[in-house]
Amino acid sequence: MRTVQFQIRRSRPSDGGEFRQYPLEVDRYTTVLEGLLTIREQQDPGLALRYSCRMGMCGSCGMRINGRPALACLTRVSTLGEKVVVEPMRGFGLVKDLVPELAPFFAKYGSVQPTLHAPDPVEQEHPTSAFRQTPAEVGRYLQFNYCIQCGLCASACPISASDEQFIGPAALTVAYRYTSDSRDASAPLRLSIVDTKHGVWGCRVAGSCSYVCPKGVDPSLAIQKLKGMTLRPTRAVAEAAPTSPRDGPA
Amino acid sequence: MRESTLRRLVYATGLAAFALLAVHLALVFAGPGDLTHRTSYAYVQSLLNNSGYFLLLGALLVVSLTHAFFGLRRTLLDANVSKVWFQALAVVAAVSTSVLLYLYISTT
Numbered sequence A: 001m002r003t004v005q006f007q008i009r010r011s012r013p014s015d016g017g018e019f020r021q022y023p024l025e026v027d028r029y030t031t032v033l034e035g036l037l038t039i040r041e042q043q044d045p046g047l048a049l050r051y052s053c054r055m056g057m058c059g060s061c062g063m064r065i066n067g068r069p070a071l072a073c074l075t076r077v078s079t080l081g082e083k084v085v086v087e088p089m090r091g092f093g094l095v096k097d098l099v100p101e102l103a104p105f106f107a108k109y110g111s112v113q114p115t116l117h118a119p120d121p122v123e124q125e126h127p128t129s130a131f132r133q134t135p136a137e138v139g140r141y142l143q144f145n146y147c148i149q150c151g152l153c154a155s156a157c158p159i160s161a162s163d164e165q166f167i168g169p170a171a172l173t174v175a176y177r178y179t180s181d182s183r184d185a186s187a188p189l190r191l192s193i194v195d196t197k198h199g200v201w202g203c204r205v206a207g208s209c210s211y212v213c214p215k216g217v218d219p220s221l222a223i224q225k226l227k228g229m230t231l232r233p234t235r236a237v238a239e240a241a242p243t244s245p246r247d248g249p250a
Numbered sequence B: 001m002r003e004s005t006l007r008r009l010v011y012a013t014g015l016a017a018f019a020l021l022a023v024h025l026a027l028v029f030a031g032p033g034d035l036t037h038r039t040s041y042a043y044v045q046s047l048l049n050n051s052g053y054f055l056l057l058g059a060l061l062v063v064s065l066t067h068a069f070f071g072l073r074r075t076l077l078d079a080n081v082s083k084v085w086f087q088a089l090a091v092v093a094a095v096s097t098s099v100l101l102y103l104y105i106s107t108t
């Protein structure tokens, strides 16, 4: 066990906020989230933070830890040194303390049609057979499917910070994920949504989104692939077309 | 116009400028005589009497200006300025390209 100093930014949307210090005993397995919960329990019941699964699945506990966007539940204090500086994610509004306002983030996420649109809407609602995919078809989008919508990528993105209309890496990644899915038929619609100066073309390939993603997703790659799709939409649709027959062998 | 169409124009004008510049430099550096001769007024004048070379330089002027103005547009986008700036840039681009093209044609 050792004692580290937690420096936590306490603020409300209306004020500039201030850092408060909290000494805390930790062992080498203590995560930042556990530290924050202990502080709230023992030292400061007013501390506001958001979390749920505590295991890097729900994407709720994104914050800036020692200057870097990270999930508090996946960050061990032992990897951080003597001082742990915790702030809310940048690039979002603030609800209170470490709780960011994520409504605009999810509005942008929803704006790119992040669902499967089958060619036949009736078949989509009442399927008559399985729609199998080959491993290659799944491989086209699989890594992008691991996004947990934590917002760390948007928080790290310099374009999101300077252009509030920029759709953002998470939304563009999910746009690519569905556009490259062989079961989806709305590539033209989705490509028209992202083919704008605040869409894929807003990205300047800083790559910080991919650097901070806790799930190993590469949003920067997805965005560059989407750029290619907008430049060659016919080829994009052809490439995303199913190669295996409905209900055929996988 | 879709952003990807504009982007295609940026790529096309960039590649065209590169190719035209390569031909232009090849003519300047690989022509007969030494470099002083090849850059002399009389030699350049004689090259410009060739309609192919005349068109090449005119095309180089247009594609490089177009490419450059697209670059300025990108800078304005990054600067988050209002729509008026883009309208002004479109006017400046059209006027300056026309004027320079006119000067090029009328003085050679």
Ligand code: FES
Pocket (backbone or CB within 6 Å): A051, A052, A053, A054, A055, A056, A057, A058, A059, A060, A061, A062, A071, A072, A073, A074
């Ligand atoms: S609490 Fe769910 S990802 Fe951290």
